Amino acid sequence: MQCSKGLALLAASALAIVAGAQEARDYYKIGVVCELSGDTVTGGNVCKRGYDLWAQEVNAQGGIKVGSKKYKVQLFYGDSQSNPSTGAAAAERLITQEHVDFMFGPYTSGCAIAVGPVVEKYKVPIINGSAESPNVWLQHFKYSFGAIPPVNFTGAMAIQTLAKLEPKPKTAVVFGSNDTFSKATATAFNAECEKQGIKVFKFNIVPEGQDLTPLLSAMKGLRPDIIAFGGHDEELINLVKDLRQIDYTPKAVLMHYGVTEPAFVDALKGDANQVFGGAVWDEATKTSSKILWKDSQAYATAAKKAFGVPADYTQAGCSVSGIIFQEAVAKLNAAPPLNEATREKLIPVLEGLDLQTFYGRIKFATEGDFYHANVGISPLTVQIQNGVVKTVGPAAVAEAKAQYPMTPWSQR
Amino acid sequence: MELLPQALIDGIMLGAIYINIAIAFSLVYGVLHIIDFAVGEWIMLGAFTGYHLTLLTHVEPFLLLPIIFVIFAGLGLLLQPLIQRVLSGHKGNPTLMALVFTFGLALMVRGLAQTFFGFYSHSIPSRFSAGSFFFQRGSFFVTISSVRLLGLVYAVVLTLLLNLMLRKTDFGLAIRALAMQKEAAGLMGVNATRTNRWLFAIYVGVTAMTGVLIGVILSVASKMGPENSILAFFVVVLAGMGYLAGVPAAAFLLGIIQSIFLVYLDPGYTMMAVFGILYLILLVSPTGMFRRGM
Numbered sequence: 001m002q003c004s005k006g007l008a009l010l011a012a013s014a015l016a017i018v019a020g021a022q023e024a025r026d027y028y029k030i031g032v033v034c035e036l037s038g039d040t041v042t043g044g045n046v047c048k049r050g051y052d053l054w055a056q057e058v059n060a061q062g063g064i065k066v067g068s069k070k071y072k073v074q075l076f077y078g079d080s081q082s083n084p085s086t087g088a089a090a091a092e093r094l095i096t097q098e099h100v101d102f103m104f105g106p107y108t109s110g111c112a113i114a115v116g117p118v119v120e121k122y123k124v125p126i127i128n129g130s131a132e133s134p135n136v137w138l139q140h141f142k143y144s145f146g147a148i149p150p151v152n153f154t155g156a157m158a159i160q161t162l163a164k165l166e167p168k169p170k171t172a173v174v175f176g177s178n179d180t181f182s183k184a185t186a187t188a189f190n191a192e193c194e195k196q197g198i199k200v201f202k203f204n205i206v207p208e209g210q211d212l213t214p215l216l217s218a219m220k221g222l223r224p225d226i227i228a229f230g231g232h233d234e235e236l237i238n239l240v241k242d243l244r245q246i247d248y249t250p251k252a253v254l255m256h257y258g259v260t261e262p263a264f265v266d267a268l269k270g271d272a273n274q275v276f277g278g279a280v281w282d283e284a285t286k287t288s289s290k291i292l293w294k295d296s297q298a299y300a301t302a303a304k305k306a307f308g309v310p311a312d313y314t315q316a317g318c319s320v321s322g323i324i325f326q327e328a329v330a331k332l333n334a335a336p337p338l339n340e341a342t343r344e345k346l347i348p349v350l351e352g353l354d355l356q357t358f359y360g361r362i363k364f365a366t367e368g369d370f371y372h373a374n375v376g377i378s379p380l381t382v383q384i385q386n387g388v389v390k391t392v393g394p395a396a397v398a399e400a401k402a403q404y405p406m407t408p409w410s411q412r
Numbered sequence: 413m414e415l416l417p418q419a420l421i422d423g424i425m426l427g428a429i430y431i432n433i434a435i436a437f438s439l440v441y442g443v444l445h446i447i448d449f450a451v452g453e454w455i456m457l458g459a460f461t462g463y464h465l466t467l468l469t470h471v472e473p474f475l476l477l478p479i480i481f482v483i484f485a486g487l488g489l490l491l492q493p494l495i496q497r498v499l500s501g502h503k504g505n506p507t508l509m510a511l512v513f514t515f516g517l518a519l520m521v522r523g524l525a526q527t528f529f530g531f532y533s534h535s536i537p538s539r540f541s542a543g544s545f546f547f548q549r550g551s552f553f554v555t556i557s558s559v560r561l562l563g564l565v566y567a568v569v570l571t572l573l574l575n576l577m578l579r580k581t582d583f584g585l586a587i588r589a590l591a592m593q594k595e596a597a598g599l600m601g602v603n604a605t606r607t608n609r610w611l612f613a614i615y616v617g618v619t620a621m622t623g624v625l626i627g628v629i630l631s632v633a634s635k636m637g638p639e640n641s642i643l644a645f646f647v648v649v650l651a652g653m654g655y656l657a658g659v660p661a662a663a664f665l666l667g668i669i670q671s672i673f674l675v676y677l678d679p680g681y682t683m684m685a686v687f688g689i690l691y692l693i694l695l696v697s698p699t700g701m702f703r704r705g706m
Contacts, residue, residue, distance in 0.1 A: 037523070041531045041635050178680060206679040209639050211429075211630065214422035214671035215679060217555055218415045234533040237631045241535065245557035245629070247544045263532035267631060409542065 023099065027072045028064065028336045030055075030325070031094030031124075032104045033115055038082025039208065042233045043107035043314065046261065047130050050318025051075055051104050053306055057292055057319075064326040066335050073322075080106055084114035091118040100124065101338035102346075104321050105144070107314070109133030109180040116141040123340050125347060127325060129318030132257070133184040137365075137373045145350055145364055146373045147317040147324065151181065154278040154379040155188030155230075155256060156195075161381035161393030162226060162252050162276065163196035165404045169225035169251055173202045175212065176230035182208075185230025185256050198226065209235065213242045225251040225405075233258040237267045244271055244409050251405035252276055260312035265387045272384045274406045279380045281313040281359050282389055284399045291323050293358040312389075320359040327355055414551045419675040420668060421554055427660075427667030428564035432625060433640055434647035435571060435659045436618040442654025442706065443591045444608050446495060447511045450518040451619060452641030456634065457521065458484060458620025459627035460529050463536045473536050473624050474562070480624055481617040488616030492609045518637065525634040536627035563625055570618065571660055578656070587611055591654070650690055652700020662701060665689075 032051055035044025055073050063070035076098045078090025087106055094100050095118070103119055105112050105128030112131035119126045120143050127145045128136065134150040162169055172193050176186025183205055190203045201222050206212060216239075219227070227250045229239055236258040243253065258264055259277025283300035293299040299319065303311035328349045329335075334342045354376070355362040363376030381393035383402055390400035437451045458480055465480070466473045499510045543558035578584035586607045589597035598604050626632075626640070647666060651658030666686060673682040699705035 037526065037635075039635055041526065042533065042633075045531045175679075204679045206674070207683050210670070210674070210679065210682065211426055212674070213425070213557070213560070214419055215674040217418045217422050218675045220555060221415065221418075221553060234631050234633050234636075237533050237535060241541070241630065244542060245544060245559060246555045247546070248555075261532075263534070267533055267535040269537070 023337060025337055026069075026335075027074050028102065028329070028338075029074055029076060029098060029100045030102050030104060031076050031078065031091065031098060031100035033078045033080050033087050033090050033094070033106045033111065035082045035087075035107050035111065036077065036079040038080075040082040040108050040232055042261065042263065043130065043257070044080070044082070046312065046315050047107045047318045048077070049303070049307055050129055050311075050315035051322060053303060053315070054292070054319040054322030056306070057302065058322065058326060061292075064329060066330055067333055069335065071336055073326075075104075076100060080108075080111045082108070082111075084108075084110045087111035088114040088118050091115045092122075095119070095122045095124050099337070101336055101343070102126070102325055104129060104318065104325075105131055105146075107131070109136050109184070112136050112144070112146075113139060113180065116144050119143045123343055125343055125350065127321040127350075129321040130314050131181070133180045134369065135180060135184065137370050140371050142347060142372075144372055145324070147321045147359070147362070148280055148313070148373075149375060149377055149379065150370060150373055151185045151230075151256070151278070152188040152191070153375075154280060155185050156192040157379035157394065158254055158256065158276060158278045158381045159189055159192035159196060159198070159226075159228070161402070162254065162404075163198060164393075164395075165252075165402055167251075167405070169198055171199045171201055171222070171224045172226035172228055173219050173222070173224045174200055174228045175203075175215070176205050177208045177210075177232065177235055178205050179208055179232075181257070182230040182232070186228070189228040189230065189254070193226075193228070211242070212239060213246065216242050216248065217246050220246060220248040223250075226254060227252075228254040230256055231258070233261055233263060236264060240268055240271055240275065247409055249406050249408040253406065254278075257314070259384065260314075260382060260389050262309040262312075265384060269387075270412055271409070273386065273412070274403045275384050276392075276402075277382045277384075277389075279313045279382045279389070279391075280377050281316045282380065282382060282391055283310065284391060285360065285380070285397070287356070287358050287360055289355075289357045291327065291355070291357055296358055299358040310389075316359050320357050320362065323357050323359075324350070324353065324355065324362055327353060414553070415675050417552055417554050419671045421556060422675075423668030423671030424664055425557070425560040425564060425667070426670055427664035428560070428567040429626065429629065430643055430647050430663035430666055431567040431660050432563065432570060432622040433619075434644045434651075434663060435567075435574060435656065436615040437644045438648045438651060438654060438656050438659050439574065439587075440612060440615040441648065442656065443587050443611055444499075445507060446499065446612070447507075447514065448615075449511065449515040449641060450521060450637075451644045452637030452639065453518045453521040453525070454484065454616050454619040455623040455626060455640045456525060456632075456637040458623025459536070459632040459636065460525065460623075460634075461620065462624030462627055463534050463632050466536055473538050473628055474540070477621045477624060480621050483617075484620035485613040485617035488613035489609055491616070492612035495612070496605070496608060518641070522634065522637055525637075529634050531634060533631045533633040534627070535631050536624065538628045541628060559629055563629060566625060567660070567663075574618075574656065583607070583610070646686070646690065649705075650693060650701055652702050652705025654706040655700060655702060655704040658700055658702045658704060665701075 080087030103126035361376030651662035
């Protein structure tokens with residue numbers, strides 16, 4: 001009896017030692033929670049492209065230079081299945097079983113908010129390459145950072161651009177799909193419309209994926225100048241098709257997020273033209289950097305070569321998340337594997353970063369409503385013109401004049 | 413008040429789409445007692461097939477419907493014996509096992525579609541997408557989209573054809589006999605195996621054609637299956653499971669409730685209203701709104 005007790009104690013001690021000992025390796029393990037299936041699979045895969053492109057590029061250069069040595073990166077993906085609780089479980093598995101050094105975040109804000117407490121618990125920093133809802137930053141998660149500014153920056157800019165066009169839009173209807181990001185987008189549109197003196201006839205949050213034809217047909221009678229919608233790819237395509245089917249052309253259609261995805265133009269062809277959207281980057285954005293890609297054009301070329309389609313700002317935001325990580329570990333001189341103490345030290349390093357990247361400036365807020373969001377970058381208003389995304393606002397960075405008001409469907 | 417005619421018309425147009433989604437599903441449940449969780453995936457596959465065929469041939473997608481039907485009916489003919497084998501099992505609960513089988517099939521098809529078709533959304537181009545009819549009388553106005561009107565016509569024709577098949581053909585007689593009393597029908601000379609197989613083939617073919625319609629009116633995506641499955645289940649349960657004649661009424665009711673909520677009330681409560689009405693009806697009449705379900 002005593003002998004078996006002793007053996008059991010010995011076995012338990014051995015297991016504890018094995019569990020506690022850190023694996024020795026010469027590469028960084030980065031966990032990525034992403035929507036690889038489910039309703040937001042499109043956005044999730046756009047994010048994956050961004051993260052993969054960074055990993056591919058940095059490994060092609062031999063890895064991240066820390067001290068005198070270079071360390072490659074390996075990405076470990078967890079599928080959130082477009083479900084926040086599944087995303088949280090995936091994050092936990094990546095941290096506790098894969099023992100990742102760092103995390104990159106999901107496409108959706110709902111998932112990012114669910115993953116936040118998990119990374120806080122295990123003290124693993126995460127950079128969200130997407131996730132634009134301001135609610136993500138209101139949580140004040142110490143270990144969460146974001147490469148893209150919140151949508152109340154981006155959405156407000158788009159309405160400001162429209163408000164300056166002639167004839168000045170006077171009325172609007174604003175809708176948002178019922179998910180964290182889309183609601184925040186619609187709220188941002190609504191708030192800025194009121195600020196700009198644009199009367200909002202109707203502001204509604206609608207069920208995800210709902211056929212909006214009855215609502216749009218009713219709005220046709222009111223003839224709003226602007227139709228502004230917060231949603232995701234499929235919903236945006238359906239909305240433009242609905243407007244076409246009921247033959248209603250407002251002065252402007254503004255939608256976010258999905259206008260900058262190649263599938264939007266591919267699906268709608270000529271009907272995509274003159275639709276406005278929000279962004280924080282496009283391939284014509286004037287940037288200059290010494291890290292990985294020297295400017296926007298270099299990144300856009302690399303992305304097109306890798307995936308055959310133009311990159312959009314979400315993909316770019318995910319790639320720049322990798323750049324942020326590599327600069328932080330290089331600055332801290334933190335070689336893999338990263339233990340808890342090292343990861344803790346990364347937080348002030350990340351907070352102190354001020355980078356010029358192909359994407360633009362990276363500078364995280366350290367207090368207030370945008371805590372740990374990137375406030376270094378300026379939002380843009382874009383418009384599809386002849387099948388290509390063009391920046392049309394603000395005036396200082398516009399590469400093309402906004403085409404406004406929209407050409408009626410029957411005349412296209 | 414001025415918006416009411418438009419709201420009702422849009423509700424009917426929505427309902428037409430739901431009829432197309434649910435009608436064959438109701439038929440196959442009524443006879444074969446198969447709860448096919450993959451109904452939405454047949455729609456998705458039909459939509460993608462229609463999309464790629466349209467791109468390849470540059471033919472109007474509605475003219476490709478017969479080809480879609482033949483392809484997917486063929487698929488249904490191949491698949492039905494597998495489902496029948498599960499349903500005919502003597503161990504466990506065969507009906508539950510068939511449900512699990514179709515659920516697994518749905519997951520597999522969805523995953524394969526994402527792998528082979530990708531994750532982007534698409535649209536099936538059609539010359540009918542652009543037109544609409546506009547009527548105005550005083551302050552009342554109505555816009556009817558051509559393609560959605562076509563969807564309504566398609567739903568009516570489909571319902572009539574299926575009814576005609578059931579009422580006026582020997583095959584239909586066999587189907588009705590099997591639905592009423594399977595053993596007795598067999599004793600009367602109905603070949604249940606062959607009838608079931610062809611019925612399932614028709615169901616898959618018809619459902620896939622609906623995918624093309626949805627791809628023209630809305631969009632095509634590998635993720636579109638589950639929401640269409642939910643709609644199919646909703647309409648069929650509301651109508652009464654297996655009660656074909658109830659499907660149009662249930663579908664129109666669903667469409668009109670959604671439309672009224674979108675136009676007059678808070679769209680955020682649309683789903684709550686729709687499911688609330690379903691629960692109320694089922695509380696009063698568990699076999700569907702016409703009390704004719706199984």
